[in-house]
Amino acid sequence: MKRRSLPLWFTSAVLYLFLYAPIAVVVLYSFNAARFGAGWKGFTTKWYGALLADSQALAAAKTTLLLAVFSTAISTTLGTLLAYGLARYRFSGKKIAEQFLYLPVFVPDIVMAIALLLFFAWLRRWLEFFELGLFTMVLAHVTFQIPFVCIVVRSRLAELDPTIEEAARDLGANAWQTFRHVTLPMMVPGVVAGALLAFTLSLDDFIVSFFTSGPGSTTLPILIYSSVKRGVTPDINALSTLLLLASIVGTISVMLFQPAKTPKNLPS
Amino acid sequence: MKKTSTRSAARWLWISTVCFVFAHPVFADSSKLNLFIWSEYIDPQIVKQFEKEFHCKVTLDVYEDAESMLAKIQGGGVSLYDVVVPPDHLVPVMVKLKLLAALRHENIPNLKNLDEKFAGPPYDRANQFTVAYQWGTVGVFLRKTDEQPVDPTWGLFFDRKLQPGSFVLIDSVRDSVGAALKYKGHSLNSTNLAQLKEARDLVLDAKRRSLGFEGSVGAKNRVLARSTRAAIVYSGEAVRAMAEDPGTTYFIPREGSQIWLDNLVVPAKAPHRDLAEKFINFILDARVGAQLSNFTLFATPNRAARQFIRPEVLNNPVIYPPPEIMAKLEFLEDLGAYTRLYDEIWTQIKAR
Amino acid sequence: MPGNRDNEVQFGETLTRRGHLVRSAITSGPGLLWLTLFLLVPLLAMVGISFLTRGMYGQIQWPPTLENYRRLIGFGSFGFDPLYPFLFLRSLGLGALTTVLSVLAGFPLAFFVATLPGRLKTVAVTLVVVPLWTNLLVRTYAWQILLAPEGWLSQLAATLRMVPPGTPLYPGPFAVALGMLCDFLPFMVLPLYASLEKLDWSIVDAAADLGASPVQSLWHALLPQVRPGLIAGSLLVFLPATAQFVIPDLLGGAKTALLGSAIQQQFGPSRDWPFGCAIATSALLLVLAGIRLHARYRGRKGEAL
Numbered sequence: 011m012k013r014r015s016l017p018l019w020f021t022s023a024v025l026y027l028f029l030y031a032p033i034a035v036v037v038l039y040s041f042n043a044a045r046f047g048a049g050w051k052g053f054t055t056k057w058y059g060a061l062l063a064d065s066q067a068l069a070a071a072k073t074t075l076l077l078a079v080f081s082t083a084i085s086t087t088l089g090t091l092l093a094y095g096l097a098r099y100r101f102s103g104k105k106i107a108e109q110f111l112y113l114p115v116f117v118p119d120i121v122m123a124i125a126l127l128l129f130f131a132w133l134r135r136w137l138e139f140f141e142l143g144l145f146t147m148v149l150a151h152v153t154f155q156i157p158f159v160c161i162v163v164r165s166r167l168a169e170l171d172p173t174i175e176e177a178a179r180d181l182g183a184n185a186w187q188t189f190r191h192v193t194l195p196m197m198v199p200g201v202v203a204g205a206l207l208a209f210t211l212s213l214d215d216f217i218v219s220f221f222t223s224g225p226g227s228t229t230l231p232i233l234i235y236s237s238v239k240r241g242v243t244p245d246i247n248a249l250s251t252l253l254l255l256a257s258i259v260g261t262i263s264v265m266l267f268q269p270a271k272t273p274k275n276l277p278s
Numbered sequence: 279m280k281k282t283s284t285r286s287a288a289r290w291l292w293i294s295t296v297c298f299v300f301a302h303p304v305f306a307d308s309s310k311l312n313l314f315i316w317s318e319y320i321d322p323q324i325v326k327q328f329e330k331e332f333h334c335k336v337t338l339d340v341y342e343d344a345e346s347m348l349a350k351i352q353g354g355g356v357s358l359y360d361v362v363v364p365p366d367h368l369v370p371v372m373v374k375l376k377l378l379a380a381l382r383h384e385n386i387p388n389l390k391n392l393d394e395k396f397a398g399p400p401y402d403r404a405n406q407f408t409v410a411y412q413w414g415t416v417g418v419f420l421r422k423t424d425e426q427p428v429d430p431t432w433g434l435f436f437d438r439k440l441q442p443g444s445f446v447l448i449d450s451v452r453d454s455v456g457a458a459l460k461y462k463g464h465s466l467n468s469t470n471l472a473q474l475k476e477a478r479d480l481v482l483d484a485k486r487r488s489l490g491f492e493g494s495v496g497a498k499n500r501v502l503a504r505s506t507r508a509a510i511v512y513s514g515e516a517v518r519a520m521a522e523d524p525g526t527t528y529f530i531p532r533e534g535s536q537i538w539l540d541n542l543v544v545p546a547k548a549p550h551r552d553l554a555e556k557f558i559n560f561i562l563d564a565r566v567g568a569q570l571s572n573f574t575l576f577a578t579p580n581r582a583a584r585q586f587i588r589p590e591v592l593n594n595p596v597i598y599p600p601p602e603i604m605a606k607l608e609f610l611e612d613l614g615a616y617t618r619l620y621d622e623i624w625t626q627i628k629a630r
Numbered sequence: 631m632p633g634n635r636d637n638e639v640q641f642g643e644t645l646t647r648r649g650h651l652v653r654s655a656i657t658s659g660p661g662l663l664w665l666t667l668f669l670l671v672p673l674l675a676m677v678g679i680s681f682l683t684r685g686m687y688g689q690i691q692w693p694p695t696l697e698n699y700r701r702l703i704g705f706g707s708f709g710f711d712p713l714y715p716f717l718f719l720r721s722l723g724l725g726a727l728t729t730v731l732s733v734l735a736g737f738p739l740a741f742f743v744a745t746l747p748g749r750l751k752t753v754a755v756t757l758v759v760v761p762l763w764t765n766l767l768v769r770t771y772a773w774q775i776l777l778a779p780e781g782w783l784s785q786l787a788a789t790l791r792m793v794p795p796g797t798p799l800y801p802g803p804f805a806v807a808l809g810m811l812c813d814f815l816p817f818m819v820l821p822l823y824a825s826l827e828k829l830d831w832s833i834v835d836a837a838a839d840l841g842a843s844p845v846q847s848l849w850h851a852l853l854p855q856v857r858p859g860l861i862a863g864s865l866l867v868f869l870p871a872t873a874q875f876v877i878p879d880l881l882g883g884a885k886t887a888l889l890g891s892a893i894q895q896q897f898g899p900s901r902d903w904p905f906g907c908a909i910a911t912s913a914l915l916l917v918l919a920g921i922r923l924h925a926r927y928r929g930r931k932g933e934a935l
Contacts, residue, residue, distance in 0.1 A: 018738060018741065018742050019742070021738045021739075021742075022738060022739050022742035022743075025735055025738070025739045025815070026739075026757060026758075028735075028811075028812060028815075029757075029758070029761045029812065029815060029816070030761060031772070031776060031812075032761075032768070032769040032770075032772030032773055032776070032812060033761060033764060033768075033769065033772070035772040035775050035776055036768055036769075036771075036772045036775075039775060088660050088661040088664055089661060091656075091657045091658070091660060091661060092657065092658050092660075092661030092662065094657050095653065095654050095656070095657025095658030095659070095661075096658055098653070098657075099645075099650045099651075099653045099654040099657065099658070100647075100650045100654070101650060101651050101654040101655075101658075104654075107658070107662055109921075109925070110662075110665065110670070111662075111665065112921070113665075113669060114665075114669060116865075116869050116870075116917050116920070116921055117673075117914065117917055118869075118870060118872075118873030118874075118889075118890065118913060118917065119873075120873060120875055120890050120893050120894060120910070121673075121676075121873070121893070121910045121913055121914055121917075122669070122672075122673075124676065124893065124897055124906060124907070124910055125669075125672035125673045125675065125676040125910070126668065126672050127897070128672060128675050128676055128679060128903070128907070129668070129671060129672035129675055132675060149668055150668070152664065152668075153664065153665065153668040153669050156661055156664065156665060157665075160661070185653075210763045211763075213765070214763065214764070214765045214766065216765075216766065216767055216876065217875065217876070221897070231765060231767050234765070234767050234768060234771075235767055235876075238767065238771045238774075238880060250765065250768040250771075253764075253765050253768060254764050254765065254768060257760075257763050257764045257765060258760055258763075258764065260763065261756075261759060261760050261762075261763045261764075262756065262760070265752075265755075265756045265759065
């Protein structure tokens with residue numbers, strides 16, 4: 011049976027084109043001089059200029075970035091610890107905990123969003139601290155980021171050679187020292203990959219942010235959604251192009267940080 | 279070297295935690311105003327003027343339909359926003375839900391500028407909670423063609439034979455169902471099950487022939503972009519669009535339509551109540567009120583502002599309909615427990 | 631493995647059960663605690679509220695009632711109308727359609743990538759992953775532009791008589807299907823690719839040597855080996871696709887209500903939080919059932935995800 015044939019190449023090319031068509035269109039139309047409609051009316055970069063003057067867009071960008079940074083910091087820490095704990099230690103009910111961990115991956119984000127909305131509304135009755143805003147959004151984002159960080163770090167942990175850690179213990183290091191100086195450095199590529207993943211997830215999230223946001227805490231996806239609802243203006247295309255760029259850079263970085271299948275510094 | 283990197287990492291974490299905690303709204307500075315308003319409903323210049331005069335920063339959050347606004351306020355916005363702009367029929371609901379703060383009239387001397395027709399409306403006779411903002415109508419926005427002029431009727435949407443081409447319906451239950459009710463000669467505030475069923479079937483049928491639902495601004499933009507021919511919009515949207523594109527027109531169908539009055543209110547737990555009342559007073563100023571209406575091209579309830587409004591605006595029958603049309607316009611009312619009927623209809627319309 | 635694992639040497643140290651517990655509390659504790667507090671508790675609250683009543687003005691009120699679930703089944707003010715079961719079925723249908731389309735399109739693509747040499751393969755996989763992490767909203771409204779009535783795609787379809795002339799491709803069911811496929815395709819390709827990577831070609835070759843036709847080799851030698859990837863991919867596509875809200879909303883013209891938009895409507899314009907929670911609880915039960923089925927399948931087969 012032929013492994014790679016012309017029909018396969020052709021189909022795959024079409025499918026790749028299909029996957030990238032929307033991205034290409036948005037980038038292309040961010041340079042479209044037409045204000046309305048889908049017709050092409052000439053090349054221009056004025057929409058990017060208009061973006062810089064748009065205080066709403068800038069505020070949304072700032073919020074999105076802050077949200078991503080804070081939530082990534084927290085979720086990476088918690089997720090990494092969680093991954094290490096699950097990989098190394100046992101406790102009763104661990105199996106249930108592991109299944110529970112996968113819940114945010116499969117629960118529809120709208121269900122999670124409204125559950126959080128309700129929870130914050132209820133907390134507000136006692137603690138004014140839970141006003142909808144950046145704070146609540148960070149809490150929400152961390153919640154769906156943790157499982158993804160955990161999965162990534164755990165797969166990295168599974169590939170580590172246990173003999174190195176055992177050697178460290180044999181040489182007299184205690185548990186904490188082993189973790190600090192041996193395990194953690196080996197885990198770093200996985201942790202970084204997990205962090206980048208969490209960051210991208212936060213950048214692109216819409217539904218959860220939509221339900222847990224307050225005044226002045228509009229994020230870029232929320233801004234884009236309201237613009238789309240009203241009729242897309244070209245500066246949104248410019249904004250989206252920049253957002254796409256950020257996501258693409260993030261994804262490629264994650265791929266670069268993925269470790270090779272076999273650890274390099276070991277005798278095979 | 280590893281030790282210092284740990285310490286600096288810990289320090290960095292500590293600093294960012296502190297920053298994060300202080301980014302919390304509780305610590306927000308006091309010279310801010312959070313405005314929650316319909317999209318494209320206020321002149322950005324007015325906002326800038328207010329910011330300059332009162333040394334504050336105004337954040338603008340927008341909504342496309344009234345019910346979503348109420349949902350947001352109910353769901354926590356009551357302590358986040360300082361000024362909100364609800365339509366008339368939702369004010370009684372907000373009062374009953376204790377979502378509104380009483381206005382202190384001593385902070386709003388410009389209240390006297392309001393036209394008597396709009397000061398003290400039926401739902402708030404003493405202007406205890408509301409101040410009229412703008413008023414307008416709901417009607418049909420259409421792209422003209424060289425063929426003979428269309429029949430000004432709601433049948434354009436609800437009668438298959440009269441369909442003028444592609445159209446969109448408005449994404450708001452009271453507006454769309456209300457149009458169907460008016461088409462059949464009923465009241466916009468009907469709670470009669472049979473009438474509602476009829477209206478529901480009309481809208482459902484129209485939906486199947488339509489290009490979907492849009493908010494007023496979105497629908498207006500689609501007509502301008504030529505991706506649809508007809509839409510249901512609010513009067514101001516239409517007037518602004520007609521100025522941009524003279525090939526479009528707006529009319530109120532002969533069966534009658536809706537007249538609405540939007541209001542400025544202050545939510546019960548608004549964080550900047552004093553500034554909010556200053557803002558309301560600012561809007562009521564004669565010149566600012568005129569600037570507002572000259573921008574939004576909706577009708578003003580501000581009697582003192584009329585002298586500063588451009589004459590072509592004052593004489594525009596779309597913005598200020600003549601008496602014979604005014605007679606066919608009806609205000610929406612809050613339906614209390616019957617709201618659930620409309621919710622069910624809306625779900626049925628959207629789901630089938 | 632049952633039995634006393636105390637004092638077993640693991641990773642260079644021995645730990646009692648208590649030691650494990652303490653270490654677990656320090657490491658896994660915070661993360662699990664966070665998830666319990668911000669996921670489990672809210673979900674339980676949501677289920678609880680689904681049994682409460684909507685006040686006249688949209689508040690959440692006592693007394694507890696089964697009214698929301700009655701309404702969900704179809705007992706509304708206008709008589710019996712199984713609107714929501716219909717909605718669920720439609721959402722499940724969309725999920726199923728998306729899954730089928732993803733398999734049909736994903737298989738050739740995964741196959742192609744898996745049979746590429748070394749470095750090209752990594753590039754090809756990256757190219758599949760990149761769109762996955764770009765913003766869904768942006769990609770969806772891009773389809774609005776691509777499929778606009780005056781756009782060339784719509785005109786092409788009209789000339790090819792694929793649609794009646796004058797009907798735009800967007801908004802409409804075709805646009806929704808296209809948008810869903812575009813979004814979920816990578817989710818199917820990645821697990822399929824993972825399975826195809828580990829494929830034992832010798833079995834396929836053996837089948838061919840023994841006289842099987844290409845179709846037979848595909849069906850009996852190739853497919854069974856790919857099944858775990860297929861199942862994993864289907865799960866990753868089917869469940870989220872069923873509850874998807876943004877794509878049908880933006881590409882379907884907000885005309886067709888699905889599960890996601892029905893929930894959103896109750897928390898938006900309709901302001902009926904208890905009822906919205908009831909719909910969401912049902913969706914949650916659906917998801918949990920799906921996960922359970924998958925876990926049981928995995929348990930039987932004993933394979934990793």
